[in-house]
Amino acid sequence: MTQQALTADIARLILDGFDDYREHFRRITDGARTRFEQAQWQAGQQASAARINLYEEKVREFNLRLRDGIGAELLDISHWTQVKSDYIQLIDSRFDDELSETWFNSIFCSLFSHDQISDDCMFIHTTRPSIHSRQRAAQTRLYSLGPDHGNARGLARMLESIFNDYSFSAPFEDLPRDLARLEAQMRESLPDWVCKDPELTIELFYSVLYRNKGAYLVGRVFNRDEQWPLVFPLLHREGLGIQVDALITDEAEVSIIFSFTRSYFMVDVEIPAEFVGFLKRILPGKHIAELYSSIGFYKHGKSEFYRALINHLATTDDQFIMAPGVRGMVMSVFTLPGFNTVFKIIKDRFSHTKTVVRDTVIEKYRLVKSVDRVGRMADTQEFADFRFPKAKFSPECLAELLEVAPSTVEIEGDTVLVRHCWTERRMTPLNLYVESASEAQVREALEDYGLAIKQLAAANIFPGDMLLKNFGVTRHGRVVFYDYDEICFLTEVNFRRIPPPRYPEDEMASEPWYSVAPNDVFPEEFPPFLFADIKQRRLFSQLHGELYDADYWKSLQAAIVEGKVIDVFPYRRKSE
Numbered sequence: 001m002t003q004q005a006l007t008a009d010i011a012r013l014i015l016d017g018f019d020d021y022r023e024h025f026r027r028i029t030d031g032a033r034t035r036f037e038q039a040q041w042q043a044g045q046q047a048s049a050a051r052i053n054l055y056e057e058k059v060r061e062f063n064l065r066l067r068d069g070i071g072a073e074l075l076d077i078s079h080w081t082q083v084k085s086d087y088i089q090l091i092d093s094r095f096d097d098e099l100s101e102t103w104f105n106s107i108f109c110s111l112f113s114h115d116q117i118s119d120d121c122m123f124i125h126t127t128r129p130s131i132h133s134r135q136r137a138a139q140t141r142l143y144s145l146g147p148d149h150g151n152a153r154g155l156a157r158m159l160e161s162i163f164n165d166y167s168f169s170a171p172f173e174d175l176p177r178d179l180a181r182l183e184a185q186m187r188e189s190l191p192d193w194v195c196k197d198p199e200l201t202i203e204l205f206y207s208v209l210y211r212n213k214g215a216y217l218v219g220r221v222f223n224r225d226e227q228w229p230l231v232f233p234l235l236h237r238e239g240l241g242i243q244v245d246a247l248i249t250d251e252a253e254v255s256i257i258f259s260f261t262r263s264y265f266m267v268d269v270e271i272p273a274e275f276v277g278f279l280k281r282i283l284p285g286k287h288i289a290e291l292y293s294s295i296g297f298y299k300h301g302k303s304e305f306y307r308a309l310i311n312h313l314a315t316t317d318d319q320f321i322m323a324p325g326v327r328g329m330v331m332s333v334f335t336l337p338g339f340n341t342v343f344k345i346i347k348d349r350f351s352h353t354k355t356v357v358r359d360t361v362i363e364k365y366r367l368v369k370s371v372d373r374v375g376r377m378a379d380t381q382e383f384a385d386f387r388f389p390k391a392k393f394s395p396e397c398l399a400e401l402l403e404v405a406p407s408t409v410e411i412e413g414d415t416v417l418v419r420h421c422w423t424e425r426r427m428t429p430l431n432l433y434v435e436s437a438s439e440a441q442v443r444e445a446l447e448d449y450g451l452a453i454k455q456l457a458a459a460n461i462f463p464g465d466m467l468l469k470n471f472g473v474t475r476h477g478r479v480v481f482y483d484y485d486e487i488c489f490l491t492e493v494n495f496r497r498i499p500p501p502r503y504p505e506d507e508m509a510s511e512p513w514y515s516v517a518p519n520d521v522f523p524e525e526f527p528p529f530l531f532a533d534i535k536q537r538r539l540f541s542q543l544h545g546e547l548y549d550a551d552y553w554k555s556l557q558a559a560i561v562e563g564k565v566i567d568v569f570p571y572r573r574k575s576e
Contacts, residue, residue, distance in 0.1 A: 011086035017062035018103040032210035032266035037170040041565035049370040080121040114385035145200040173241035185247040207268040229254040229282040264296040325429040374568040386418040427472025448479040450544030458566035495550040
């Protein structure tokens with residue numbers, strides 16, 4: 001086989017592998033509608049985890065197929081500049097071309113060590129145009145106020161048209177009731193003059209987005225001068241039917257729905273770049289990496305994140321520093337002040353109070369990727385063999401990293417090699433937040449802290465170490481858990497009451513008078529453990545005192561064992 005034929009063959013096989021992955025991705029995604037219509041909530045959770053795991057499974061599968069089909073010549077790095085060139089020609093006419101570049105990168109990295117990475121052989125920088133000029137079918141539906149704008153029925157008819165188009169095999173519980181409530185909410189949410197503007201238009205993405213127990217119509221409402229994001233969340237109440245639960249036009253609330261703390265949506269997206277561009281227009285504060293991840297393309301989100309990172313390093317004087325907050329016993333955390341991300345590496349040696357080992361920590365962090373994060377756990381991206389200029393590290397930061405993790409962080413001339421790390425969105429540690437917060441802010445933060453613990457429990461997640469330092473506060477004021485080395489499934493925990501002392505001397509003893517197994521947890525011990533500040537301890541007891549009761553936790557475990565998927569809403573619900 002000539003070299004030209006060889007490289008063309010490799011390029012075609014890589015694209016065939018991508019098509020196979022995309023087909024399996026679509027099958028899982030397309031089932032979301034049926035799962036919503038039939039209220040198959042556990043099947044939805046299983047499908048979500050399966051779709052996340054699918055990418056790595058397909059990369060491994062295709063790596064073996066390539067090795068078997070091509071042989072030793074596959075690993076001749078000199079071929080790969082031409083393989084990339086051949087591949088570019090193959091993907092130029094595709095509508096998911098940016099995703100196919102990321103797939104190519106994944107295959108390359110599965111075959112070669114990371115010191116072979118270069119833009120000659122893979123797509124460190126994209127070759128895709130931001131906007132294609134080719135004619136494409138519309139991805140949105142438009143609804144205009146039209147001639148009824150001066151009539152009280154104008155909005156009502158527009159809303160009615162929307163839900164005639166977005167119908168389901170399951171019936172609506174009471175659509176006229178929902179439409180009346182939506183109209184009232186729209187008039188309340190938007191300026192009065194806007195609702196009478198004949199140019200008022202609603203634009204909705206043609207596909208419904210599904211996640212957990214909800215379905216979402218997503219788009220915007222706009223006139224000539226202004227626009228607002230628009231989301232209609234729908235719920236399916238088993239035995240009752242589908243309900244349109246709310247109308248959301250607040251950008252902050254819509255941003256939370258697409259938060260990095262949420263599970264990924266299931267949505268049919270023919271042209272990913274254009275849908276992400278649509279989302280970016282209505283949520284300008286979101287990075288496109290997060291938006292790609294939010295609709296299930298988390299590997300491409302990782303590519304976009306990396307490109308943003310290297311661009312930031314190349315165009316600023318920013319240096320890595322240690323992240324503010326209490327130093328971790330397992331992880332060391334550093335950050336770039338001008339880049340809203342933290343980088344977490346595993347220390348070589350853990351505090352003597354920690355019983356986990358390195359492999360367990362890696363397993364816990366990977367677990368978070370596939371479970372329902374219910375808006376209370378930060379999404380992570382795992383990286384290997386990051387290389388940064390040494391000059392981009394402050395001396396104090398580099399010295400600490402080399403001291404606590406010499407097996408992970410190395411110096412190679414003028415380059416710092418980080419062999420393994422995770423990235424997360426940077427947040428203000430909750431313990432630091434309450435130190436400088438007002439009394440009202442402290443109350444609000446502790447209220448949300450308790451809700452975070454409860455909602456994680458509802459999703460069958462027990463944080464383990466629930467200290468305030470392991471939670472962060474987002475820019476929207478939400479409390480989010482971000483330290484995963486001790487998490488486990490709630491159903492694995494044995495919640496117990498402390499038995500009464502046998503003798504008066506028991507209470508004075510340095511050791512407990514009762515046996516304690518590895519998975520035993522005594523909620524009665526939480527108050528002094530969580531709060532050194534007596535005032536905060538009392539306030540939290542008022543707000544969430546049930547968390548100190550073993551029976552409360554057992555009731556949640558029983559619901560999970562019975563197969564109940566508990567509602568956790570990513571938006572504020574208005575009373576009916």
